[in-house]
Amino acid sequence: MGDSGSGFDRGFAQAFVDKGWRTEASPGEVSERWQRFAADCLAGYPWDLEDYLNDLTMRTLVSEVLPQLTGSAADAFRAGIERTDLDVRKVLDRDSFPSFPSDQWWLRSSPSYAARSFCAEFESAYGVHVRAQSRFDDDVAELSGLVAGGLTPAEACLRLRASNHYVAATDSLFLRAAREALGLDRKASRALWSWLTGRTTDTDLRAALDQA
Incomplete structure (x- = not known):
């Protein structure tokens, strides 16, 4: 998938659907959503566990699509995702689920802090305590x-x-x-x-x- 511009966008969107995403999503939409997730994590994640898991699923699909991407547009997209990863990893920094592979760190990790309601939901679901701070x-x-x-x-x-x-x-x-x-x-x-x-x-x- 080496096209640039609109061709890259179309190919990316189709690949995302092929991997199981519910609707087509452009590279820009995916990158923006991951940035929002990072910002929310840094602030103390305020949404429900289902929302959190949806964003992790999206990041997993990104990791599956990325090896197919080539060209300058793909390189720019990959670099943006990796920059945002650095912010996410500031909060998802606890290795709580070691059954996941190490390269899927977003699935292996749990947040060190989040909003109170999320903390309660996360601990109820997984038995992992998250500090309430948001x-x-x-x-x-x-x-x-x-x-x-x-x-x-x-x-x-x-x-x-x-x-x-x-x-x-x-x-x-x-x-x-x-x-x-x-x-x-x-x-x-x-x-x-x-x-x-x-x-x-x-x-x-x-x-x-x-x-x-």
Whole structure:
């Protein structure tokens, strides 16, 4: 698979599907997703175990496709993945599952720290303790503290969203944090999502979250 540009992209996407990925994925999409995974790991992984395993599966497929790739576009993709690997390995640094081959270090390793809910899920599934440390948990505590300090749920969301907090940069992560901190029901969660994605206004958010 030595084509460059769009030919490389098409070949890569087909190879990924052939290896078992559910949908076609371009090299750029795969590289970006692995970078997001690295950033989340460095911050203290905040998602569910299923999400974590999906990203590890993706990295495994990358390792299976990489030997087929040649040419400058392939070299650039490979270099980007390897740079991101360095960040992932800063957190996935415990050799917890030695039955996996050493070159699949992402499967052999467990995180040294992560968000509390992930830690509990990981230990329940594998019996491996992970230290609870995450910027996500810190932001959940911050949001809870804003409400405890007298702000309404909507005003607390508005303030946190306007900050440089970790969860403020990602709509789905902000929603997850708000659900955990504020105990939002399904209706309130839908209203918050509409606001996060720009479909409703601050006034609409206040009406939806603060009506009680």
